[in-house]
Amino acid sequence: GQDDNSLPIIAPAGVGNDSVVGSATLAGAPTVNSGGSFTPAATALPDSVGLIPDRLVIPIINVDAPIIPVSYKTITVSDQVYYQWLAPQEFAVGWQDSSALLGLPGNTVLNGHHNAYGKVFKDLVTLEIGDAINIFSGSQEFHYQVIAKMLLPERFAPLSKRLENARWIEPSTDERITLITCWPADSNTHRVVIVAFPIDSPDTTPATEPPQ
Numbered sequence: 001g002q003d004d005n006s007l008p009i010i011a012p013a014g015v016g017n018d019s020v021v022g023s024a025t026l027a028g029a030p031t032v033n034s035g036g037s038f039t040p041a042a043t044a045l046p047d048s049v050g051l052i053p054d055r056l057v058i059p060i061i062n063v064d065a066p067i068i069p070v071s072y073k074t075i076t077v078s079d080q081v082y083y084q085w086l087a088p089q090e091f092a093v094g095w096q097d098s099s100a101l102l103g104l105p106g107n108t109v110l111n112g113h114h115n116a117y118g119k120v121f122k123d124l125v126t127l128e129i130g131d132a133i134n135i136f137s138g139s140q141e142f143h144y145q146v147i148a149k150m151l152l153p154e155r156f157a158p159l160s161k162r163l164e165n166a167r168w169i170e171p172s173t174d175e176r177i178t179l180i181t182c183w184p185a186d187s188n189t190h191r192v193v194i195v196a197f198p199i200d201s202p203d204t205t206p207a208t209e210p211p212q
Contacts, residue, residue: 029107029172050101051137053108056093060131061123067110067135070094077159085169087111087181091118096169102135102142107172114181115188121181125151125192133196135177144177144196154182155189168193 053067072083088094093112100106112121133144152165168178177196182188 029170030167050104051140053095053102053135053137055136057134061126065091065093065120067093067095069097071097085111087113089117091120093120102137105175108177109169111180115185124181125183127194143199145199146194146196148195150193152191152193154191
C-alpha cells in the first residue's frame with residue numbers, strides 16, 4: 001500500500017463523481033480567472049465525445065509519461081468517510097477515473113508521485129503561469145496552458161483546510177486539467193496543484209496575472 005502522506009488530496013466521499021455529501025451538493029471546483037490576455041479553446045459541443053487521456057507531455061520539465069486510470073481508497077477521519085485517490089506505483093501519471101474526459105467541459109484530474117515510483121512529477125513544482133502542457137488520447141493531442149499554481153498545506157492542516165483543498169479536484173463547469181503531487185520530498189506536508197486551460201494552439205499568449 002501507499003503512505004497516506006504521499007498521496008494526493010483527501011476529499012469527501014463522492015467527490016469527482018457529481019454525487020452529494022450528506023444532504024449538500026458539492027460546491028464544485030473553484031472559479032479560475034485566466035487574467036484577461038488568455039483565450040481558451042471553444043467549449044465542446046453537447047454531442048462531442050470525450051476521450052480517455054493516455055499520455056502526458058510537459059516540455060519545460062522534460063516529462064513524457066503514460067497516463068493510466070486510477071481509483072481511490074477510503075479513509076476515516078473523525079468518524080467520517082473520505083476518498084483518497086491513489087497514484088501509480090510506477091513511472092506513470094494517474095487519471096482519476098471519475099474525473100472529466102478530454103475535450104469536454106469538466107475537470108480532468110491527474111496525479112503522480114514526486115519522490116518515489118519513478119518520480120514522474122518531481123519537477124511539477126517548478127511550473128509557472130503560461131507553461132505548456134500537452135495530453136494525448138491515442139493520436140489526438142490536446143494543448144493546455146498553466147493559469148494557476150498553488151502550494152497548499154495538507155499533511156498537518158486541519159480537516160477544514162484539507163476539505164477546502166479538495167475543491168480543486170471537484171467537477172467544474174469549464175474545461176480544465178488539474179495536476180497534483182506532494183511536496184517537499186522529505187516530508188510531503190504540502191500539495192502542489194497546477195490548473196491549466198485548453199488552448200487552440202501552443203503559442204497562445206499566456207495570462208500575465210495569476211488567478212485570484
